[in-house]
Amino acid sequence: MLYNTEAIVVRSIAYGESDAIVTLLTPGGLVAVMARGAKKPQSRLAAGVQLCVQGTFTLYRRSGMGTLSQVEMVNSRRGLREDLQRAAYAAYFCELVAAISEEAPNGSEVVYRLFAGALDRLEMQESPPPVTARIWETKILRLVGASPDWTTCVHCHREGLENAAYSPREGGFVCELCASKYAGNRDPGQSMWVTPSSVPKILKSFEIVPWNRLGSVRLSQATLEAIKRILEVQLRDFAGLWPRSRSFLDSIDEVYPDTQE
Ligand SMILES: [Zn+2]
Structure with a gap:
């Protein structure tokens, strides 16, 4: 049976000398297909099986x-x-989306559209790639249900946090009052991270504001570092997501320091 589907290439692995096994993210979920001869340069499939290509696949x-x-x-x-x-970030974005997606037909069109939006933004460079990555991670955490309500204290559920601290053990922010109660605690598992006061609101907006309404996002280096560290904990410890391509990114960023503003 021949059929057409809209899709984005999220993985492409050489198979034998000239074939490739390609994983496509479709609006209905992941589909793995054999692309015969695709690794030969003259193949008409060669261009279409590269990472992040979006199109209609037969x-x-x-x-x-x-x-x-x-x-x-x-x-x-x-x-x-x-x-x-950008190639390294694109590979990371693909690995993340493949990790949270179901096989077709059990996938989600919402995931597909958000992923296409992430690639658009990374390609158009509306923000430096590390910023786009943090926004994508925030949206991924929401999709898998591994983000707290960023602007609410995880202890007393007070809203509108000022001077909040992040608790890596609990995976959320703790208000000033609750944090002071734990200040004398010497248990290292109870440690809190003091962050720039804007961080909870920024994470909330990354999570809920659609890609096309985010505008150009610029963050100070300190804010970006704090957000990166928090999202690392949420991804690794609360969502179980730590793609192989992730560790490579940090070494890449050192080569491109001017893009972290
Ligand atoms: Zn509190």
């Missing part, structure tokens, strides 16, 4: 893994392959 399926017969590119996302930094 698949043939009888039983088992389907095969890819044609790709009509809608967005090649060439900009994501033009420099090492």
